[in-house]
Amino acid sequence: xxxxxxxxxxxxxxxxxxxxxxxxxxxxxxxxxxxxxxxxxxxxxxxxxxxxxxxxxxxxxxxxxxxxxxxxxxxxxxxxxxxxxxxxxxxxxxxxxxxxxxxxxxxxxxxxxxxxxxxxxxxxxxxxxxxxxxxxxxxxxxxxxxxxxxxxxxxxxxx
Amino acid sequence: xxxxxxxxxxxxxxxxxxxxxxxxxxxxxxxxxxxxxxxxxxxxxxxxxxxxxxxxxxxxxxxxxxxxxxxxxxxxxxxxxxxxxxxxxxxxxxxxxxxxxxxxxxxxxxxxxxxxxxxxxxxxxxxxxxxxxxxxxxxxxxxxxxxxxxxxxxxxxxxxxxxxxxxxxxxxxxxxxxxxxxxxxxxxxxxxxxxxxxxxxxxxxxxxxxxxxxxxxxxxxxxxxxxxxxxxxxxxxxxxxxxxxxxxxxxxxxxxxxxxxxxxxxxxxxxxxxxxxxxxxxxxxxxxxxxxxxxxxxxxxxxxxxxxxxxxxxxxxxxxxxxxxxxxxxxxxxxxxxxxxxxxxxxxxxxxxxxxxxxxxxxxxxxxxxxxxxxxxxxxxxxxxxxxxxxxxxxxxxxxxxxxxxxxxxxxxxxxxxxxxxxxxxxxxxxxxxxxxxxxxxxxxxxxxxxxxxxxxxxxxxxxxxxxxxxxxxxxxxxxxxxxxxxxxxxxxxxxxxxxxxxxxxxxxxxxxxxxxxxxxxxxxxxxxxxxxxxxxxxxxxxxxxxxxxxxxxxxxxxxxxxxxxxxxxxxxxxxxxxxxxxxxxxxxxxxxxxxxxxxxxxxxxxxxxxxxxxxxxxxxxxxxxxxxxxxxxxxxxxxxxxxxxxxxxxxxxxxxxxxxxxxxxxxxxxxxxxxxxxxxxxxxxxxxxxxxxxxxxxxxxxxxxxxxxxxxxxxxxxxxxxxxxxxxxxxxxxxxxxxxxxxxxxxx
Numbered sequence: 067x068x069x070x071x072x073x074x075x076x077x078x079x080x081x082x083x084x085x086x087x088x089x090x091x092x093x094x095x096x097x098x099x100x101x102x103x104x105x106x107x108x109x110x111x112x113x114x115x116x117x118x119x120x121x122x123x124x125x126x127x128x129x130x131x132x133x134x135x136x137x138x139x140x141x142x143x144x145x146x147x148x149x150x151x152x153x154x155x156x157x158x159x160x161x162x163x164x165x166x167x168x169x170x171x172x173x174x175x176x177x178x179x180x181x182x183x184x185x186x187x188x189x190x191x192x193x194x195x196x197x198x199x200x201x202x203x204x205x206x207x208x209x210x211x212x213x214x215x216x217x218x219x220x221x222x223x224x225x
Numbered sequence: 226x227x228x229x230x231x232x233x234x235x236x237x238x239x240x241x242x243x244x245x246x247x248x249x250x251x252x253x254x255x256x257x258x259x260x261x262x263x264x265x266x267x268x269x270x271x272x273x274x275x276x277x278x279x280x281x282x283x284x285x286x287x288x289x290x291x292x293x294x295x296x297x298x299x300x301x302x303x304x305x306x307x308x309x310x311x312x313x314x315x316x317x318x319x320x321x322x323x324x325x326x327x328x329x330x331x332x333x334x335x336x337x338x339x340x341x342x343x344x345x346x347x348x349x350x351x352x353x354x355x356x357x358x359x360x361x362x363x364x365x366x367x368x369x370x371x372x373x374x375x376x377x378x379x380x381x382x383x384x385x386x387x388x389x390x391x392x393x394x395x396x397x398x399x400x401x402x403x404x405x406x407x408x409x410x411x412x413x414x415x416x417x418x419x420x421x422x423x424x425x426x427x428x429x430x431x432x433x434x435x436x437x438x439x440x441x442x443x444x445x446x447x448x449x450x451x452x453x454x455x456x457x458x459x460x461x462x463x464x465x466x467x468x469x470x471x472x473x474x475x476x477x478x479x480x481x482x483x484x485x486x487x488x489x490x491x492x493x494x495x496x497x498x499x500x501x502x503x504x505x506x507x508x509x510x511x512x513x514x515x516x517x518x519x520x521x522x523x524x525x526x527x528x529x530x531x532x533x534x535x536x537x538x539x540x541x542x543x544x545x546x547x548x549x550x551x552x553x554x555x556x557x558x559x560x561x562x563x564x565x566x567x568x569x570x571x572x573x574x575x576x577x578x579x580x581x582x583x584x585x586x587x588x589x590x591x592x593x594x595x596x597x598x599x600x601x602x603x604x605x606x607x608x609x610x611x612x613x614x615x616x617x618x619x620x621x622x623x624x625x626x627x628x629x630x631x632x633x634x635x636x637x638x639x640x641x642x643x644x645x646x647x648x649x650x651x652x653x654x655x656x657x658x659x660x661x662x663x664x665x666x667x668x669x670x671x672x673x674x675x676x677x678x679x680x681x682x683x684x685x686x687x688x689x690x691x692x693x694x695x696x697x698x699x700x701x702x703x704x705x706x707x708x709x710x711x712x713x714x715x716x717x718x719x720x721x722x723x724x725x726x727x728x729x730x731x732x733x734x735x736x737x738x739x740x741x742x743x744x745x746x747x748x749x750x751x752x753x754x755x756x757x758x759x760x761x762x763x764x765x766x767x768x769x770x771x772x773x774x775x776x777x778x779x780x781x782x783x784x785x786x787x788x789x790x791x792x793x794x795x796x797x798x799x800x801x802x803x804x805x806x807x808x809x810x811x812x813x814x815x816x817x818x819x820x821x822x823x824x825x826x827x828x829x830x831x832x833x834x835x836x837x838x839x840x841x842x843x844x845x846x847x848x849x850x851x852x853x854x855x856x857x858x859x860x861x862x863x864x865x866x867x868x869x870x871x872x873x874x875x876x877x878x879x880x881x882x883x884x885x886x887x888x889x890x891x892x893x894x895x896x897x898x899x900x901x902x903x904x905x906x907x908x909x910x911x912x913x914x915x916x917x918x919x920x921x922x923x924x925x926x927x928x929x930x931x932x933x934x935x936x937x938x939x940x941x942x943x944x945x946x947x948x949x950x951x952x953x954x955x956x957x958x959x960x961x962x963x964x965x966x967x968x969x970x971x972x973x974x
Contacts, residue, residue: 113509
């Protein structure tokens with residue numbers, strides 16, 4: 067089968083690519099577009115390291131066919147900071163040491179941002195259940211949950 | 226050293242690699258490419274145990290797009306009769322682990338590998354390889370493997386004079402347990418089992434290797450030691466170490482599981498054969514089937530205690546699964562089991578048992594959680610038997626400075642006693658428990674390690690600092706190195722850049738493992754930085770034309786040491802860097818050390834559980850870790866180690882296990898069915914860092930990374946007893962197991 071031509075918007079920029087029909091969004095991001103911030107931890111939607119948003123919805127990019135991105139707006143970790151200015155979540159993750167090895171961090175941040183976009187004042191339980199699809203083996207989640215809660219509070223105070 | 230005057234040591238600075246990691250720019254094992262790169266894939270055994278009669282690769286080789294196919298004949302052979310030791314590994318086993326040679330020893334064992342222009346073609350080519358197997362009877366469980374009529378994995382391994390699956394033993398003895406037990410008022414003897422669990426790093430093994438026509442080899446890979454990668458790859462490919470440059474990628478978790486190679490030698494040979502850079506990445510399923518895990522075990526522990534709470538004798542026997550090739554962590558199990566206690570009579574014995582499972586790899590304090598689980602459960606029971614609080618029993622028997630441990634050493638100043646004291650007086654202990662809730666405690670020990678580390682500290686021309694060490698940073702060690710260097714030089718930590726060198730740019734450095742990195746590299750960096758300070762003083766002395774002894778280094782400036790030295794304006798690091806050429810050339814110093822004095826790490830954990838008796842789910846509702854951390858150079862990352870270890874322990878205790886089907890094949894090789902703790906499973910994990918500085922380290926550092934995984938298993942088991950009145954003797958205490966126990970009790974009543 068010949069390759070598919072896909073037009074999409076990634077992190078606010080128009081993007082075109084060719085892909086095989088069976089290629090996942092994650093494979094295209096990583097192998098065709100050099101956006102390696104999204105990680106493959108499992109390839110089965112269990113670890114969340116490949117989390118992206120598609121038209122604002124949080125998904126595992128390993129479970130999405132790249133061809134499905136036609137006409138959609140994709141956001142990845144690479145689009146989260148504005149040049150030199152980190153997103154408040156990114157900044158808080160650094161300040162509070164909410165990462166150790168850092169492999170889950172991109173997915174964790176994308177997921178956390180999707181939570182705060184939807185719910186600016188989550189409880190600890192809400193954070194924990196929202197992030198239950200993002201595995202971290204290093205931190206025991208403690209500092210991650212605190213960083214998300216602290217960021218939410220900081221954003222609310224600024225607003 | 227961690228006093229209020231410290232500017233950087235003990236401060237929660239931003240890690241040097243942080244910005245890259247929160248923006249997705251950090252490059253991990255699978256994140257790089259090279260021009261002309263092709264893809265490698267591994268063909269794995271579909272049988273748990275089989276002789277390999279022959280392999281025909283001709284069809285695969287003729288598939289368009291296939292550039293190379295390899296089997297064990299392409300990998301350096303080390304005959305079975307002579308050990309070839311590298312660190313704690315034996316290359317006889319390593320060569321057979323990366324590629325099956327005479328036999329496939331487990332389902333998923335590599336038997337061939339392919340490199341092709343696409344992953345798809347490589348997959349197709351693997352299917353075209355024809356392997357003629359003679360399927361053999363197989364065995365996966367310890368009890369089956371040590372039966373007299375068990376299928377034997379390796380005929381050359383003998384135990385008690387005949388071929389056996391018991392590949393080795395280790396014994397520690399102190400005093401005379403027989404006499405000790407005679408003195409006891411109460412003796413409790415119990416048997417336990419634990420299941421194999423995987424390290425569970427989120428990043429699968431990955432590498433990219435390029436071999437030039439002249440044999441010069443570049444390896445980019447995620448590992449816990451670029452020098453280990455270089456040495457093992459060299460030994461498995463016959464390419465000299467001087468021709469191999471192993472570059473450490475950022476590592477996405479290891480926990481011990483990346484202290485050996487799996488893919489690097491294969492990619493190297495495929496690259497050499499094809500003349501193209503070869504990238505190999507394991508799938509999660511491959512990770513679960515063919516890398517790690519740590520051992521499953523069975524054990525029996527017997528303890529004798531007097532009514533006054535003194536433990537007079539202790540005996541432990543441990544059988545640990547090694548997987549298909551010898552080398553289970555019996556040293557950690559038998560060495561660490563009784564190490565927190567001053568017991569006059571101890572006998573600990575371990576057996577290394579091979580069976581048709583993937584070869585075990587190190588996992589955070591290898592063996593120690595298994596050793597401690599049985600001991601800490603029995604301590605709970607002897608404490609109950611004499612009516613004494615289990616923490617008081619631990620306090621009474623706590624090892625201290627001068628205690629001779631059964632595994633050999635006489636302890637210097639250690640902080641075990643303090644961890645128990647802290648637990649006894651902590652508010653956690655006073656929180657009332659509700660219905661079906663319980664509280665448990667347990668302690669643990671890990672050896673910690675020193676060994677070889679190198680560092681280079683260079684002053685840049687603009688007066689800033691670049692530090693290079695040789696250890697992959699797995700949990701924030703660069704941040705701690707920046708703190709130490711900035712403290713010694715008296716400058717802002719942001720002026721210190723910390724990098725991990727590759728094997729061509731920094732001297733030999735042993736693994737990121739054994740909780741050794743900050744201990745050893747902190748020593749090397751301290752040594753290098755002190756040399757730099759000597760040089761800076763000499764340069765100031767030259768400029769001022771005074772004796773170097775008359776120069777002090779303080780807060781980033783050279784100053785005359787008192788009025789007698791002369792009246793000179795202080796010289797900053799920037800000024801001295803600017804004048805480096807005229808005062809003797811570039812400013813920098815290196816150190817290559819074999820460090821010693823790591824000394825042990827101790828921890829005590831307290832855990833509250835609530836049992837859902839309808840579903841059998843044990844929920845952790847409160848958790849506090851008390852640990853002697855020596856000195857917390859960067860407290861956030863010390864807490865992070867304590868929390869991460871506790872979380873892994875919770876997974877091991879409650880849910881994680883390898884499940885085998887009737888064909889000897891892992892039935893749960895993915896994160897859905899291999900159930901690691903997720904965010905909603907856990908509460909906040911509280912930490913109490915107790916600083917008893919290691920007297921043998923310039924900053925007082927003790928390893929902190931591994932001991933946090935030692936106490937949780939028993940702490941949770943003891944808490945479940947407190948909640949339900951049921952004592953479990955096997956892990957995991959998963960919902961079906963808990964439900965069954967509840968049903969059995971109901972039936973008995």
